[in-house]
Amino acid sequence: MKGTLLWRYRVGFTSGVLMILSLHLISSGVKPGDIALRPAGITLSLLAPVEAALNNFAQGSTGFVRAYFDLVNVRRENERLKAELASVKTDQSRLVELETENQHLGNLLNLKDVLGGNSVAANVIGSDANGLARTLIIGQGTASGVHPGMAVLSFQGVVGKVIAVSPHAARVLLIDDHNSALDAFDQRTRTRGIVAGVVDDGITMKYVERSQDVHPGDVVVTSGLDGIFPRGLLIGTIKSVIGAGPGMFLNVSITPAVDFRGLEQVLVVTEMPEQPDSTQAGSKG
Amino acid sequence: MVIIFAIATYLALLIQTAAPLWFPFRALIPNLIIILTVDLGLRHHGALPAFVAFAIGYATDAMSGTTIGMNAFLTTGVFLLSYEISSRLLVTNAFVGATAVFFAVMLAGLGAIVILSGRGAPAAIDDAMPTLAVQALISAIVAPLIFAVMAGSKRIVGLPDRPERE
Numbered sequence: 001m002k003g004t005l006l007w008r009y010r011v012g013f014t015s016g017v018l019m020i021l022s023l024h025l026i027s028s029g030v031k032p033g034d035i036a037l038r039p040a041g042i043t044l045s046l047l048a049p050v051e052a053a054l055n056n057f058a059q060g061s062t063g064f065v066r067a068y069f070d071l072v073n074v075r076r077e078n079e080r081l082k083a084e085l086a087s088v089k090t091d092q093s094r095l096v097e098l099e100t101e102n103q104h105l106g107n108l109l110n111l112k113d114v115l116g117g118n119s120v121a122a123n124v125i126g127s128d129a130n131g132l133a134r135t136l137i138i139g140q141g142t143a144s145g146v147h148p149g150m151a152v153l154s155f156q157g158v159v160g161k162v163i164a165v166s167p168h169a170a171r172v173l174l175i176d177d178h179n180s181a182l183d184a185f186d187q188r189t190r191t192r193g194i195v196a197g198v199v200d201d202g203i204t205m206k207y208v209e210r211s212q213d214v215h216p217g218d219v220v221v222t223s224g225l226d227g228i229f230p231r232g233l234l235i236g237t238i239k240s241v242i243g244a245g246p247g248m249f250l251n252v253s254i255t256p257a258v259d260f261r262g263l264e265q266v267l268v269v270t271e272m273p274e275q276p277d278s279t280q281a282g283s284k285g
Numbered sequence: 286m287v288i289i290f291a292i293a294t295y296l297a298l299l300i301q302t303a304a305p306l307w308f309p310f311r312a313l314i315p316n317l318i319i320i321l322t323v324d325l326g327l328r329h330h331g332a333l334p335a336f337v338a339f340a341i342g343y344a345t346d347a348m349s350g351t352t353i354g355m356n357a358f359l360t361t362g363v364f365l366l367s368y369e370i371s372s373r374l375l376v377t378n379a380f381v382g383a384t385a386v387f388f389a390v391m392l393a394g395l396g397a398i399v400i401l402s403g404r405g406a407p408a409a410i411d412d413a414m415p416t417l418a419v420q421a422l423i424s425a426i427v428a429p430l431i432f433a434v435m436a437g438s439k440r441i442v443g444l445p446d447r448p449e450r451e
Contacts, residue, residue, distance in 0.1 A: 014335040015365040022339070022361060025354025026400060040347035047299060047348065054303045126348075127305035129298055129318070131420070132397050132413065133350025137302060163351060171348075178401055179351045199402040199409040 041166055044137070048169030051126040052139050104265045107155030115153075115230060117273030120144045124263050125169065134177035134197060136160070138266060141168045149228060151269040157234035157257035158182070158222060159266050170268070174260050175235065176203045183226040184235055186212075187219040195220065195235055195254065203236065205252035212250065214241055220254055230273050286329060287337055289438050293321050294341050298348050312416040315424040316390045318345050320431045322360045323386050326367020327377045328436075338364030355400050359393045366392070379429035386428040390421035 006013060025036060105121070112119050122144075126137030140146050142165050152159040152172045160174040161182075173180050176197040184195045184205065191212040193205040208214055218238045224231025234257045242251040297317035304314045322341055325334050342360030346353050367385055371377050394417040395410060402409040 010332045011330060011335055011368050012365065014332040015338070015361050015368075018335060018339040018361045019358055019365075022342070022354040022358030026352055026358065036353055039343060040353070043298070043344050043347035046295065047302065050299055051303055054299070055306065124306070126302040128349050129301045129345050130349035130356065130397065131305075131311045131314075131416070132394070132401060133352075135350060137348075164347075173351060177350070199398060199405070199413070 037164065040164055044164060044169055044171060045166035048125065048137065048139070048141075048166055051137060051169070052123075055123065055125040055139075101264065104155065108265055108267050111153060111155050111267055115267075115269070115273055117230070117269060118145075118271035119153075120146060120268045120270055122146070122170075122266055122268055124266060132199060134160075134174040134180075134260065135163070136172045136174060136260075136263065136266075138170050138172055138268070139168065140268060141165045141170050143167045144268075145270045146170045146268050147270075151229045151272075153233060153267045153269065154258050154263060154265070156259065157236065158229060159258055159260070159263065161228055162268065172266070175258075176256060176260060181206075182229055182235075183223040184220050185223050186214050186238070187221050188215075189213045189218070192223060193252065202239075203254045203256055205238070205254055206249065208250045208252050209248060210243055210250055214238060214250065214252060216240055227272075230269065286439070286444055287333070289435070289442065289444070290321065290325060290337050290341065293435065293438075294318070294344055297321055298344060302348055312419040313423055314420070315427040316393070316420055317424075317427075317431065318342075318356070318360065319363055319389050319393050320386050320424055320428045321435070322363045323367045323382060323389050323428070324432055324435050326364040327371040327382055327385065330368060330372065334368075335361065335364060350401070352400060355397060358400075359396050362396070363389045363393055379432060382432050383425040383428045387421045387425035390424045391417055394420070 108121050112121075120140050122138040122140035124136050125139045128135040136159075138146075138152070146162055146165055148162050148165060150162045152161060158175055160172045160177070160180060162170045163173045164171040174197070175182060175195060178197045178199045181194050181196045183192065185192045189212065191208060191214050193208040195203055195205050197203050205214075205220060216238050220235045220238060222229040222231060222233040222235060236254040236256040236258075239253045239255045240251075242253075245251075297320075301314065301317055305311050308314060318341060322338050325338055325341075329337075339357050339361045342357035343354075345356035345360070349356060366389065370381070370385055374381060394413065398409045398413055399406045
């Protein structure tokens with residue numbers, strides 16, 4: 001074998017074959033339940049427990065770290081004041097943390113009551129391994145009834161949907177990921193469109209015809225027609241509407257209602273609430 | 286070698302998924318996956334390391350985005366480039382490694398944007414370029430430390446730190 005052309009170029013050959021295999025995976029796409037997703041579930045199962053432990057540790061130390069950053073300037077002015085202030089700030093940050101968490105959980109409970117159906121609260125325990133994609137890892141999985149395709153909400157609005165699960169963790173595709181798409185409408189004019197993420201650039205509402213009446217400041221909510229998100233949940237407000245250039249559709253940019261970076265607790269809708277009559281919406285889109 | 290890189294990948298994924306929750310500036314978090322892949326390409330020549338690079342990317346796919354195969358493609362490509370650099374240079378010191386990491390992070394980032402956004406890639410690249418450049422720089426600065434840790438780990442288990450010249 002050694003000395004043959006294949007052996008000499010084995011690295012290039014192997015890499016080439018593997019890159020072609022990768023391209024095949026990319027182009028063919030992977031559906032839930034495919035064998036190609038099994039390693040993903042195993043990886044998630046292996047990482048989730050440590051993620052959760054790290055997250056608990058981080059939450060405990062967040063107050064101290066924040067207090068430290070707050071005190072950098074004060075330390076320059078007066079060492080004694082810094083020491084005193086650090087102690088006070090640490091305690092204060094912990095209290096604020098607790099109060100904020102309490103408030104978030106209270107808001108989630110309110111949302112759960114308003115929403116109806118069944119839902120499960122979950123802590124955010126991890127982020128996406130690659131900065132360009134927008135996913136989160138949450139600390140609830142199949143053991144709590146969480147399954148792929150379920151809607152994930154916060155008290156601020158729509159967060160995303162579950163795309164992968166393990167027994168005690170799940171990955172959530174955020175609505176600002178470029179692969180995300182959900183049926184929505186302008187609450188004022190009932191104009192329908194598809195809300196999708198843009199790589200590194202927030203979210204947009206696609207397929208809104210030029211003749212439609214949409215304006216910056218209009219509120220965009222879920223239509224409930226996609227069967228994933230309950231109807232009437234807040235997605236965001238229209239930031240800009242650009243009609244210049246070629247094409248049939250308007251370029252509608254949306255400011256999300258949810259601060260995805262600040263998410264700590266979310267609600268997974270495990271059983272959809274009964275939908276109101278959806279014939280009112282979507283007649284214009 | 287496989288076990289060392291499996292453990293290193295596990296730790297890298299752990300850091301890269303957990304760190305953004307504690308640290309708000311995503312661009313300042315080095316791309317540890319690419320650093321590991323460059324280390325693999327510079328110091329391990331053969332078919333098995335190519336499979337390891339693919340597996341590193343596939344594991345990253347499990348924890349990133351929805352396009353299964355994208356990171357596997359990019360890490361295998363980065364491995365191949367690092368291997369080619371290593372087999373053409375007489376010396377692969379920390380500076381060469383750091384430089385390779387800088388360009389590898391940039392290339393992997395640009396590749397990911399092209400795969401993710403297709404025709405919208407030029408605009409997306411414009412938006413993401415400053416973030417990518419900062420992350421590439423930070424990754425290049427951190428790379429010698431990671432290389433040293435990996436070299437130390439390999440020495441402990443008796444693996445050669447330098448590839449055999451072909």
